[in-house]
Amino acid sequence: MSAVRLRGFGWRHAGRKRWAVRGLDLRIEHGERVLLLGASGAGKSTLLAALAGLLPEDSGEQEGTVEIDGRDPRTAREEVGLLFQDPETQLVMARCGDDVAFGPENRGLPAEQIWPRVDEALHRVGFRYGRDRPTAALSGGEQQRLALAGVLALRPSLLLLDEPTANLDPAGAALIRDAVATALDTDTTLLLVEHRLAEALPLVDRVVVLAPGGGVQADGTPQAVFAAHGEALAAEGVWVPGHPAPRRRATTAAGSELLAADELALPPRLATVSLTVRAGEALAVHGPNGAGKSTLALLLGGLLAPAAGRVTATAELAGGDARTPPHRWRAPALVGRIGSVFQDPEHQFVTATVADELALGPRRTGRTEAQVRTTVDALLDRLRLAALAEANPYTLSGGEARRLSVATALATAPRLLVCDEPTFGQDRRTWRELVELFAELRDNGHGLVTVTHDTEFIAALADRQVGLEHPGSTP
Numbered sequence: 001m002s003a004v005r006l007r008g009f010g011w012r013h014a015g016r017k018r019w020a021v022r023g024l025d026l027r028i029e030h031g032e033r034v035l036l037l038g039a040s041g042a043g044k045s046t047l048l049a050a051l052a053g054l055l056p057e058d059s060g061e062q063e064g065t066v067e068i069d070g071r072d073p074r075t076a077r078e079e080v081g082l083l084f085q086d087p088e089t090q091l092v093m094a095r096c097g098d099d100v101a102f103g104p105e106n107r108g109l110p111a112e113q114i115w116p117r118v119d120e121a122l123h124r125v126g127f128r129y130g131r132d133r134p135t136a137a138l139s140g141g142e143q144q145r146l147a148l149a150g151v152l153a154l155r156p157s158l159l160l161l162d163e164p165t166a167n168l169d170p171a172g173a174a175l176i177r178d179a180v181a182t183a184l185d186t187d188t189t190l191l192l193v194e195h196r197l198a199e200a201l202p203l204v205d206r207v208v209v210l211a212p213g214g215g216v217q218a219d220g221t222p223q224a225v226f227a228a229h230g231e232a233l234a235a236e237g238v239w240v241p242g243h244p245a246p247r248r249r250a251t252t253a254a255g256s257e258l259l260a261a262d263e264l265a266l267p268p269r270l271a272t273v274s275l276t277v278r279a280g281e282a283l284a285v286h287g288p289n290g291a292g293k294s295t296l297a298l299l300l301g302g303l304l305a306p307a308a309g310r311v312t313a314t315a316e317l318a319g320g321d322a323r324t325p326p327h328r329w330r331a332p333a334l335v336g337r338i339g340s341v342f343q344d345p346e347h348q349f350v351t352a353t354v355a356d357e358l359a360l361g362p363r364r365t366g367r368t369e370a371q372v373r374t375t376v377d378a379l380l381d382r383l384r385l386a387a388l389a390e391a392n393p394y395t396l397s398g399g400e401a402r403r404l405s406v407a408t409a410l411a412t413a414p415r416l417l418v419c420d421e422p423t424f425g426q427d428r429r430t431w432r433e434l435v436e437l438f439a440e441l442r443d444n445g446h447g448l449v450t451v452t453h454d455t456e457f458i459a460a461l462a463d464r465q466v467g468l469e470h471p472g473s474t475p
Contacts, residue, residue, distance in 0.1 A: 002079055002157035002189040004028040004051060008064030010214070011046050011055060013395045018387055020046040020397075022063065022214035030069075030157070033190040033203060035222070038210035039237035040399035040427040044193045045085060047210070048160045051191065052082040068158060078107065081156030083164050085398040085425060086344055087140070087147035096122070096138075096146055097131025103154045121149035124182060126175035128290070140343045140421075141168045141289030141453075148176060158189045163398065165196055166424050167343070169288045169453050177203060195426075198241045209233060237429030245432065245456045248439040250463055255279035258317040258416050258447045259300060259326075259338075263309035269295040271471040272309065277416060279316070282438065282448040284458045287468030293451040294343050294420050296468070300449055301340035301418040302326030313337075317415050317447075336365045339409030341419040343451075345401040349393040354385055354404055357393055361412040379407040382437065384430060398425035406434065416447040423454045435460050 010022035021043025028034055036044050049055055050066050053073035068076040084090055093099040100118045109117070118131065125145040138146060144167050151159070161180065165173035173196065181203055184190060194200040207225040211217035218229045226233075226240055234243040259277040264270070270292030277283055277300070285293055298304035299311060305327045315322040317337055321329055326338060342348050351357045358376045367375070380386040383403040388396065393404055402425050409417060422438075423431050438461055442448050452458060458465065 002030045002187070003069055004158070004189065004191070005067045005070075006047075006064065009047075009050070009066050010063035011043075011050060011060055013060045013391075014058075016060075016391055016395065019043075019214065020060075021210065024064070024210070024215060026208065026216060026219075028189060028191065028206075030189050031187045032206055033184070034192065034206045034208055035197070035200060035204040036191055036193045036208055036210065037197075037233070037238050038217075038427075039212050040403075040425065040430050041397050042210040042212050044210060045162055045397050048082060048162050048191065048193065051158070052080050052160055053077045054082070079156060080158045080160065081151040081154050082160040083144075083148050083151050083162060085162045085166065086346070087144040087167075088344060090147040090150060091135045091143060094134060094136070095131060096127070096129060096133045096135055099135055099146060100150045100153050103150055107154065117153045117155075118149075121153040122146075124152060124179040125149045126172065126179070139290045139292075140294060141172055144168060145172065145176065145289075148179065152179065152183050155183075157187065158191070159183070161190070161192045161194070163193055163195065163425065165194065165199075167289075167421060167453065169286075170455070172289050173199065173453075195239050197239050201241070209238065212236070234428060237427035239428045243428070245428070245435075245460050247460050248435050250280065250282070250439075251443045252280055254281035254463065255445060256316055257314050259314070260312045261296075261300065261309065262312065264296070264299060264306050264311065265308040266292070266295055266299065266304070266306055267308075268471050270299070271469065273466070273468060274309075275466050277447045277449055279415070279447050280442055280445050281463050282442045282450065282461050284462035284465045285449065285451045285468065286453065286458065286465060288470055291468040291470045293468055297340070297343075297418050297420045297449070297451045299327075301338050302329060302334050303340060332364050332366070335361050335412045335414070337414055337416065339412060339414035339417045341405050341409045341417070341422055343420040343424075345398075345405035346394060348405055348408060349401075352392055353390050354393055354396075355380070355389040357404060357408055358411050361408060365412050375411055379411060383407045383433070399427065399430060402426065403430060403434070406437075410437075410441075414446075416449070417441065418449045418451075420451045421453070422450055423452065423457050431457075 006024050006026045009024040012019045104114045125148050207222045209218040218225045230240045234240045261275050265272040359372050362372045362375050
């Protein structure tokens, strides 16, 4: 049994004026498969955290009630399995097999049952390595598969999935959806947050849309909800099937070269690759999980030294440092020339508020406080973060955190921007705004490199593509 009941439920994180979710009345019967939709910041992740019993009383303010089979979720955790937006937060052991075994061991499962469960879970998610693979050696997408295996090994009666395919290549995403479909017994309840709606719909029989201001905006079968509310939902930022994303082509030809990678490699994380980055051009880098895309982004961004080959910046980008590789530039010079957006937004947050996070880069480059304030206010407004200016970056939703990470990279007005999965967690409206923002940067002569699995983003913006293969692949 795993029935869910919420009555007037609301939650406000400590120190926040705005409620993450409010006025929510919802009942989900055991065995239902529900797709949870809503614009970015509507409270989807907060709701999942509440159902998983992960909202301590001292971390915020609650209204109403939330129950699983009539119990407080904090006393029903053994029935619930949750996959977070950021899988790295769920990995606790050094070896992959031990990580999947961690949950069953803590539940007191007999030892002879644990390893068969581990092997079964790893196989179901298409994990390409064995039990002994170090968790630190995994790419973001591989971490996501491992984290899901850890959840499935617990065989929960209520399965909560927060964008489980967001950082996966198309083949890996299909494996995850197949694994979820196989994992669902007839009485397993599923609550799924996902932006890839067309692919996710076969997994569900009901759609619930959270209203940005609180409560439920729509509830019913997928066909009924999209037929009655599709146009309005698309306008409000919900990804709705049948509403394609617009294209944003370059208005001018690409300019001169800014950066070049020559026979660049970092075994075993990245096989040899050569490429150029030009002003006024959007370059998309794609490939399967584990191909080294994030490693390449760090190398191009001057945040990692190559083991082989070299990264060379032209005088147009580097000025007097053109003879020096970017990873040897002084920090103020680097942030003023190359902006980086990491795959995990939290890895680049170092201050206590959103506004301070945006002000940090401009201050480091020597701008006046008046210039810093002008920059911060403009970015807060442009990326829909003004209401969150005083919020702690670590309390943001996944989509909000991603927009903040993009904003911090733009705060120093770098000539080259290197982004790792920049559209992760975005609703349709903020996705379009990011595309438009990147397009304007490109059309104004900035260079743009995006590492992404988002095929719609590539189709909408990319002027040129580079595909990577897994380092172990053979031609």
